[in-house]
Amino acid sequence: MGMEALRKKIDSIDGKILSLINLRAKEALQIGALKKRTGAGVYVPHREKALILSLIKKHSGNISPTAVEAVFREIINACRSLEERLKIAFLGPEATFSHLAALKNFGLGADYLPVPSIKDVFVEVEKNRADYGVVPIENSTEGIINHTLDMFMESDLNICAELSVPIELFLLSKSGNIRNVKKVYSHLQPLAQCRNWLEANLPGVPVVAVSSTTEACKKAISEQSAAAVASKAAGTLYKLEVCAKGIEDSKENITRFLIVGRTPAQRSGADKTSVMVSLKDHVGALHDMLMPFKTHKINLTKIESRPTRKKAWEYIFFIDFLGHASEPRIQQVLKKLEDSCSIVKVLGSYPRAD
Numbered sequence: 001m002g003m004e005a006l007r008k009k010i011d012s013i014d015g016k017i018l019s020l021i022n023l024r025a026k027e028a029l030q031i032g033a034l035k036k037r038t039g040a041g042v043y044v045p046h047r048e049k050a051l052i053l054s055l056i057k058k059h060s061g062n063i064s065p066t067a068v069e070a071v072f073r074e075i076i077n078a079c080r081s082l083e084e085r086l087k088i089a090f091l092g093p094e095a096t097f098s099h100l101a102a103l104k105n106f107g108l109g110a111d112y113l114p115v116p117s118i119k120d121v122f123v124e125v126e127k128n129r130a131d132y133g134v135v136p137i138e139n140s141t142e143g144i145i146n147h148t149l150d151m152f153m154e155s156d157l158n159i160c161a162e163l164s165v166p167i168e169l170f171l172l173s174k175s176g177n178i179r180n181v182k183k184v185y186s187h188l189q190p191l192a193q194c195r196n197w198l199e200a201n202l203p204g205v206p207v208v209a210v211s212s213t214t215e216a217c218k219k220a221i222s223e224q225s226a227a228a229v230a231s232k233a234a235g236t237l238y239k240l241e242v243c244a245k246g247i248e249d250s251k252e253n254i255t256r257f258l259i260v261g262r263t264p265a266q267r268s269g270a271d272k273t274s275v276m277v278s279l280k281d282h283v284g285a286l287h288d289m290l291m292p293f294k295t296h297k298i299n300l301t302k303i304e305s306r307p308t309r310k311k312a313w314e315y316i317f318f319i320d321f322l323g324h325a326s327e328p329r330i331q332q333v334l335k336k337l338e339d340s341c342s343i344v345k346v347l348g349s350y351p352r353a354d
Contacts, residue, residue, distance in 0.1 A: 025079050032083030042083040043106075043132065045161040045259070046268035048076055049351030053270060074107060081109020089113045089121045089130035093214040095234035096187075101165045101257040102134040116211070118147045122155045125260060132160065132261045139167070140254045142192045144304050148258070149318055152276055152347050153308075159274055159348030161259040169194050169248045172234070173220055173227040176241025181205060185216035186229035194229060197247040214238075256353065265350040271324040272301065272352035275334070277317050278308065278343035285340070292336040293321060296329045316343070325349040 001009075035042060055072055056065045063071075080086075088106050091098040092114020102112060113130050115121055121133035135151075138144045169190055173181055181202060184191075188209045191198070198207060210216050216228035217238040227243055228234070235242060265271075279285040293300055302320035323330045325346055337344045 021075060021078075024075065025082055028079035029082055035083065041131075041263055042080055043086060043160075043261075044266075045351050046266040046271075049161075049268040049270060051076070053268075073104075077107025077109055081107065086110045086131045087113055087129070089115055089124040089133040091118055091121055091135060091212075092116065093212060095214050095217070095231060095237045096212050097165065097167060097190075097231060097255060098134055098136060098257065100231060100233060101136075101163060101255070104165060105134065105161070105163050105257075105259060106132075118145075118151060122151050122157060122260065125157055125262065126155065128262075132259050133157070135258050135260060136189075136255055137162075137258045138256050138302075139189060139193065140252055140256075141248070141250050142189060145189075146306065149304060149306050152318070152345075153306075153316060155260075157260040157262060158264045159258050159350050160261040160263070160265045161350050162256060162272065162353045163259070164254050164256050164353040167193065167248060167253045167255050168232070168246055169229050169253075170232050170235055170245050171227050171243040171247055172217065172230055172238075172240035173243050174224065174240060176243055178202070178227075178243040180225055181227040181243065182225035183208060183223065184227050184229060185210050185219040187211070187213050187216065190229045193253055194247045194249055196249045198229075201244070201247075259350075264348060267324040267326050267349070268351040270352055271322070271349055272320055273323055273325050273330060273349040274318065274320050274347040275337070276343070276345040276347055277319065277337055277341045278314075279317070280340065280342050288340040289317070289337065292333045296333050298323055298329065298333060318347075322352070323349075 032042060052069050052072060056068055059065065059068050086106060088102050088110050090102040090112060094114055113124060115124060118135050121135050124130040125133045135148050136145050137148050182205060184198060184202060184205055184207045190213060191207055191209060210219065213228065213230035213234050217230050217234050217240060220226045220228040220240055221238055228240065277289060279289060299322045300319060301322060304318045305315045308314045308316050325334065334344065
């Protein structure tokens with residue numbers, strides 16, 4: 001079969017795909033009408049996760065599972081926006097990595113609200129000025145985002161979902177010529193993620209931390225010899241040229257983001273639970289807290305401690321583990337934690353990122 005014949009065949013297949021997407025959208029509108037009558041929310045992360053897992057399980061073609069998820073994620077987002085346009089708060093301004101994470105999870109059919117701090121993300125959702133918020137929680141190179149953890153001590157919002165976003169860093173300037181760079185701007189996190197590259201490739205060049213990667217791009221636009229470390233999307237937005245790409249020190253540079261909202265997520269079958277606990281003051285308290293997880297064969301994926309800020313040397317522990325709080329074995333563990341800890345707060349059970 002010649003090139004032209006193959007292209008006509010692909011065009012015909014694309015037309016069928018488009019017809020099926022429109023048919024799906026029609027059904028989604030009916031589901032949206034039912035949700036409005038029952039008061040159910042339009043964003044159902046456990047359902048979306050279960051659907052993606054089911055499609056990947058059925059898939060046997062040449063396209064990678066990651067590509068399958070990306071394609072259907074966009075279809076899901078487009079259909080959801082027909083039911084209702086959600087308002088999403090994120091750590092702004094636009095073109096930050098938090099903005100890119102929000103777009104990845106909710107698509108172009110949502111309205112986005114950039115706010116100046118992680119605390120403001122929580123506040124906007126708590127006050128019902130946003131439906132959901134997107135906040136960074138940890139980076140694979142630099143570790144936990146303490147400010148996000150601290151907010152869970154104050155807030156009653158639920159973790160509804162998580163997503164992992166690969167972070168590729170670019171050195172951007174007006175000229176695109178690295179030899180002209182005399183100063184580098186960026187947020188503290190990206191600067192830490194490319195510290196070794198900057199020292200090796202721009203020795204002696206001052207590095208200045210600013211409030212966001214977007215602010216760094218604004219500095220690079222206004223100063224002839226300045227450069228910004230930011231995303232490619234930020235460079236495109238501010239019409240900066242690429243001096244160097246992929247400058248992160250680790251190629252496995254991934255940031256985990258949390259979706260926070262007012263409604264708990266239901267069980268998807270591939271879930272994670274986050275809890276906050278405070279230990280009673282006695283010998284072996286940490287051992288007593290951890291034993292139920294071992295007894296019930298529950299895999300811990302993260303444990304972090306933070307000062308309570310109420311009493312010197314008093315700490316809160318944040319624990320992530322696999323499973324959903326509705327599962328009987330998880331409920332047994334939570335009951336034992338309540339017996340051995342002075343505070344036990346479930347921050348959310350939610351579909352885990354792959």
